[in-house]
Amino acid sequence: MCQKLQDKTLGQNLSFALHTLQNNRKKLIAAKFENYQALRDMSCEVKNSSLYNLKTRLVEFEHNAEKNGIKVHFADTDEDACNIIYEIIKQNNIEIVLKGKSMATEEIFLNDFLAKKQIKAIETDLGELIIQLINETPVHIVGPALHKNRYEIGKIFEKKLKAKYTDNIEQLNSIARKHLRNQFEGLKLGISGVNFAIAKEGAIWLIENEGNGRMCTTTPDIHVALCGIEKVLDSFEDAATLVHLLTPAACGQFIPTYNNIITGPRKNTELDGPSQVHVILMNNKRTDMLSHEDYYQALRCIRCGSCMNYCPVYDKIGGHAYQSIYPGPIGIIISSYIYGMQNNYENLSLCTLCNRCSEACPVKIPLHDLIRKLRADFIKQNKLSKKIKSNYQEQLGFKLFAKVATNGTIWKFTISNIHNFNYILHRFEHDLPVIKVWSKYKSLPEFKTSLYAKLTQIENVSYE
Ligand code: SF4
Numbered sequence: 001m002c003q004k005l006q007d008k009t010l011g012q013n014l015s016f017a018l019h020t021l022q023n024n025r026k027k028l029i030a031a032k033f034e035n036y037q038a039l040r041d042m043s044c045e046v047k048n049s050s051l052y053n054l055k056t057r058l059v060e061f062e063h064n065a066e067k068n069g070i071k072v073h074f075a076d077t078d079e080d081a082c083n084i085i086y087e088i089i090k091q092n093n094i095e096i097v098l099k100g101k102s103m104a105t106e107e108i109f110l111n112d113f114l115a116k117k118q119i120k121a122i123e124t125d126l127g128e129l130i131i132q133l134i135n136e137t138p139v140h141i142v143g144p145a146l147h148k149n150r151y152e153i154g155k156i157f158e159k160k161l162k163a164k165y166t167d168n169i170e171q172l173n174s175i176a177r178k179h180l181r182n183q184f185e186g187l188k189l190g191i192s193g194v195n196f197a198i199a200k201e202g203a204i205w206l207i208e209n210e211g212n213g214r215m216c217t218t219t220p221d222i223h224v225a226l227c228g229i230e231k232v233l234d235s236f237e238d239a240a241t242l243v244h245l246l247t248p249a250a251c252g253q254f255i256p257t258y259n260n261i262i263t264g265p266r267k268n269t270e271l272d273g274p275s276q277v278h279v280i281l282m283n284n285k286r287t288d289m290l291s292h293e294d295y296y297q298a299l300r301c302i303r304c305g306s307c308m309n310y311c312p313v314y315d316k317i318g319g320h321a322y323q324s325i326y327p328g329p330i331g332i333i334i335s336s337y338i339y340g341m342q343n344n345y346e347n348l349s350l351c352t353l354c355n356r357c358s359e360a361c362p363v364k365i366p367l368h369d370l371i372r373k374l375r376a377d378f379i380k381q382n383k384l385s386k387k388i389k390s391n392y393q394e395q396l397g398f399k400l401f402a403k404v405a406t407n408g409t410i411w412k413f414t415i416s417n418i419h420n421f422n423y424i425l426h427r428f429e430h431d432l433p434v435i436k437v438w439s440k441y442k443s444l445p446e447f448k449t450s451l452y453a454k455l456t457q458i459e460n461v462s463y464e
Contacts, residue, residue, distance in 0.1 A: 010147055014318050017146045021309045024252020025360075032254055043245050044364040046238045047300035050230075051290060057199040057232045058281060064202025065279060068264035075282045078108035081226060084280050085110065085191065086117055088224055094119070094189050100216040101125035101208065102193025103141050103303055104226040104282060106325045107338060110191070121191070122183050124212035126176050133160040139319035141326065142250050142305035147318050180212065190216035190274075194227035195246070195302070196239040197279070204279060205239050206260040207246060209253075214260050223262070223274040229281050230290075230299040242302055245362035249304040285337045294373055298333045300363040307357035307367055313350045322347050329357035329367040336374055341381075348375050393433035401434070419447045 029036050050057055062072045075081035081104075089097060097114070099105065099121050111121045111132075123132040127144035131137065133156055138144030145153070150167045158165040163175045192213055196205040204225055206213050217223045233239050247253040266273030290296045308314045308328030319327030324335040324344060332351060335344045348371065357367040404410050425432070425447075429439040438444065 013149050018309050028252045046241050050233045060199040061232050068202045070277045073280045078284050081282045082113040096120045098187050098190040098216045100192040100213040104193045189222040190220040191224045194225050197232040200235045203263040207256040209257040222276045224278045226280050249306040249362040289337045297365050306360040310356040310360040333370050397434035
């Protein structure tokens with residue numbers, strides 16, 4: 001994480017990308033939505049109702065999708081999902097597959113699994129292609145290569161695709177397009193994710209901006225879609241409510257460029273489309289989350305990435321510092337379930353509890369609140385507390401801080417006079433408990449006489 005903090009280019013790229021996304025969202029909401037908050041409420045209800053009735057929805061989806069000619073599979077674990085996909089590939093004697101952008105396939109490390117089985121997966125989303133070329137994982141759930149600027153991408157294409165160096169965006173797009181068009185030819189199987197599955201119709205809805213998703217699902221003869229069970233909704237109306245919020249929240253775009261609604265394999269009278277469509281409904285710990293009175297709310301997530309765009313911690317360190325496929329506020333919560341708390345507890349501290357993510361979330365997930373609860377749960381489970389108990393100096397430091405911070409008079413006195421201790425604090429910054437952890441990576445700030453005045457002037461900030 002400290003390396004990421006010191007990486008100036010990363011900091012600039014993140015700041016530029018995230019602030020652009022924030023501004024686009026803000027302008028769009030002001031210009032196009034009469035009552036954005038009411039739509040958020042409605043979306044929250046739509047998702048809650050689907051989650052409360054999930055079992056019924058899943059059965060209904062399976063029934064109607066099979067009627068449409070779609071083969072529905074159930075995968076309880078990540079391993080099951082990988083094996084089902086591999087079986088389909090093996091039965092059809094395929095060695096190379098195409099992939100559209102899908103966080104569900106990232107979640108189960110499908111590319112690595114297939115590589116071990118000598119199957120090559122070619123990413124067709126521009127961002128996914130860039131990170132595949134440099135062997136990285138996505139930095140953001142919507143913009144996988146959002147941490148790279150056009151100069152860096154020019155160099156990647158020059159080195160990996162043997163293209164002439166350019167940092168012109170149009171030309172970079174054209175290099176990627178040419179490269180991908182060649183890849184699409186002759187491949188028999190395409191893998192995609194799913195944005196929404198519609199139980200009443202037995203159909204799946206895929207949203208994208210590049211057209212590669214449509215190529216992946218219609219050009220090859222077999223289409224395999226991996227779908228988290230929480231994506232199953234009741235009706236098209238429900239899905240349409242969520243679509244109204246997805247791209248505005250993700251990137252400030254009013255409607256998605258491509259809406260792909262897949263209702264089954266090609267009919268005898270049709271010329272195009274796959275002859276086989278498989279949908280894999282994957283659990284992978286989602287039912288554990290669903291059974292919790294608070295954390296079930298994280299299953300409302302429509303993967304718009306807005307919480308990352310607004311997170312002041314993500315803004316500084318980017319997604320890779322979380323060392324999890326799902327970064328940012330929502331990542332902290334779902335990774336704790338999917339990959340286990342023991343592998344994710346360090347991420348619990350990557351949150352200032354500032355509430356910006358919860359305000360930005362289109363489906364009203366109280367992200368900061370759930371992260372705070374996860375922290376408390378983790379402490380209760382005695383894993384973190386053992387660590388803290390073993391460090392007496394730190395314990396003493398926090399006790400002292402708690403005493404000062406919870407007494408108005410002492411607090412006021414301390415922050416009004418702390419500038420008098422600048423010399424001592426700086427002289428012993430590497431020895432004092434708690435402070436020495438901070439000063440390991442950066443210097444302690446110089447406390448100013450006006451600190452108290454400044455703190456008392458801070459007012460509530462609105463992010464809309
Ligand atoms: S938690 Fe909310 S803001 Fe974050 S990705 Fe999911 S839907 Fe978007």
